[in-house]
Amino acid sequence: MNTFSTTLACMLAALLVAGSAHAQDAKQKPIAIHSVNVDLPASTASFPPGPGSDVAGKCLICHSAGMVLKQPALTQDQWKAEINKMRSTYGAPILDSEVETLSTYFAGISQQQQSR
Amino acid sequence: MSERHDHDAMSRRRFLQAAGLLGSVGLAGGAAALDAGANAIRLPFANGERDLTRAFPQKGNMILLRTRPPMLETPFEVFDQGVFTPNDRFFVRWHLAYIPTQIDADAFRLTVHGKVGKPLSLSLKQLMTEFERFEIAAVNQCSGNSRGFFEPRVAGGQWANGAMGCARWTGVRLKDVLDRVGVNTGAVQVRFNGLDSGTLAATPDFLKSLDIDHARDGEVMLAYGMNGEQLPVLNGFPLRLVVPGWYSTYWVKMLNDVEVLDKADDNYWMAKAYMIPDTPHANVAPGQTGFKSVPINRLVPRSFITNLRDGDKVLAGHPVAIRGIAFGGDAGVKQVQFSSDGGEHWLDARLEEDHGKYAFRRWNAHFTPARRGDAELMVKAVNSNGVEQPVTPNWNGGGFMRNVAERTKLVVA
Structure with missing residues (x-):
């Protein structure tokens, strides 16, 4: 193969490679990855005052008040079931003696929320 | 205000x-x-x-x-x-309150271990350069999307219909990573863990598992890209599991640990939480007991009108453009049908571009309201397995898998 045809072959090969690389780029743009450092906002929701609101403060160890305030109108028994699930499954430090007060309080505020 | x-x-x-x-x-x-x-x-x-x-x-x-x-x-x-x-x-x-907010992309490692030949710790760079790149468009939908519409109401996250989304996910196949470490004979499931954790020691860490054959199906993937960019922190930066056609509870965020198990995972998040009745449409009567429960799994088809909402007003005798989205769940969208008379008559909508069987599919249709008064539009999707959205809602105590044909009530003026 003479010099000219070698050069031509190289140019063609280069063009083919460039062409396919270009097609691939268009389809597969690289994902740029950068380290992150962000802040999560604090909750502005709070439990309304009333008997049981102090115990309800323990719920805030794991989640903000919105989780409770946005529930549908659960009965006191349904609230007891939720509270006991939080105690037995997730380790919420709510005492046996506090379940009655807390479930009464939640059933009350949950009822008040429903017109909202 | x-x-x-x-x-x-x-x-x-x-x-x-x-x-x-x-x-x-x-x-x-x-x-x-x-x-x-x-x-x-x-x-x-x-x-x-x-x-x-x-x-x-x-x-x-x-x-x-x-x-x-x-x-x-x-x-x-x-x-x-x-x-x-x-x-x-x-x-x-998110389930658990400790979520890292500072993540060093260079220091991050994915550990793959358990019943494997050679455990590995992989950097993001290794994942991006040593494995074949894989992309898929897929819907990510919360198991409890639309829970707020359950009647009677159930406890849990009170979502309307917006706990879902469709993205183009970029990353590597889980299969390729598992092949690199070499899965032992006798492997049963693969368990996934992320960087999040509870604030109390007693709180069970959020772990989810897939059967070994599912994990190696060539579609389940580890995604570092979402719509062409790195994942937002709150969607799982720097790496999340993508399980096309399955509910998002399995799409573990901030994934840093993959463990091959030789027995079925009995951790809380697989054995107690996210359980559905093993009945058609995961449907039971309120108060019903004694049914078998199984972990939630495949998505079911859904469709929505996106340009009109309840109470919108239209004119009698004038054509109304309707458009929306549909997805087939664990299969593609075969057909979208809409009704302008509360479900008595159904017509095929036009399907728009297909971005893959797990993606949203846009559709459009027209109707001309004949007379003044109320008009009830309905829409339903049928997937390529022939599974169709029901016209009556399902119910279960977890508030999972709602996929009833949606209704939109218009006022014809």
């Missing part, structure tokens, strides 16, 4: 949009100037008042359900804007 006022403003805006479709000017004449600064909305069920928030990092305007750990819903109008849900509008749902 009162919530009522916001609601009225939104209704007016939708009325204007509907009027615009008709090219009508007369009907919209009475609408007041719209308040662009609305900071709350009302979802259409009791206790549906929600703040709108822009306070979360890498997120635009979102519906606030819970601040900590974050639960953010996508405002429904976003779904009218395209097939792919923008990263900054994509829904967010």
Whole structure:
């Protein structure tokens, strides 16, 4: 193969490679990855005052008040079931003696929320 | 500003949009100037008042359900804007309150271990350069999306229909990573863990598992890209599991640990939480007991009208454009049908571009209301396995897998 045809072959090969690389780029743009450092906002929701609101403060160890305030109108028994699930499954430090007060309080505020 | 006022403003805006479709000017004449600064909305069920928030990092305007750990819903109008849900509008749902907010991409490692030949610790760079790149468009939908519409209501995250989204996911096949470490004979499941954890020692870490054959199906993937960019922190930066066609509870975020198991995973999040009745449509009667439960799994088909909402006004005798999205769940969308008479008659909608069987599919249709009064639009999807959305809603105590054919009530003026 003479010099000219070698050069031509190289140019063609280069063009083919460039062409396919270009097609691939268009389809597969690289994902740029950068380290992150962000802040999560604090909750502005709070439990309304009333008997049981102090115990309800323990719920805030794991989640903000919105989780409770946005529930549908659960009965006191349904609230007891939720509270006991939080105690037995997730380790919420709510005492046996506090379940009655807390479930009464939640059933009350949950009822008040429903017109909202 | 009162919530009522916001609601009225939104209704007016939708009325204007509907009027615009008709090219009508007369009907919209009475609408007041719209308040662009609305900071709350009302979802259409009791206790549906929600703040709108822009306070979360890498997120635009979102519906606030819970601040900590974050639960953010996508405002429904976003779904009218395209097939792919923008990263900054994509829904967010975390279970456990400790979520790392500083993540060093160079220091991050994915550990793959358990019943394997050679455990590995992989950097992001290794994942991106040593494995074949894989992309798939797929819907990520919360198991409890639409829970707020359950009747009777059930406890849990009270979402409307915005705990879902569709993205193009970029990363590597889990199969390729498992092949690199060499899965031992006798492997049964693969378990996934992320960087999040509870604030109390007693709180079970969030772990999810897939059967070994599913994990190696060549579609389940580890994604470092979402719609062509790195994942937002709240959607799982730097790496999340993507399980096309399955509910998002399996799509473990901030994934840093993959463990091959030689027995079925009995951890809380597989054996107790996210269980559904093993019945058609995961449907039981309220109060029913004694049924078998299984871990939630495959997505079921859904479809939505995205340009019209309950209460929108249209004109008798004038054609109304309807458009929306559908997805087939664990299969492609074969057909979308709509009804303009509350489900008595159904017509095929036109399907738009196909972005893959797990993606949202846009559809469109027209109808001309014959007379004044109410008109009830319905829409339902049929997937390529022949599975069709039911016209009556399912019910279960977890509030999972709602996929009833949606209804939109219009006022014909």
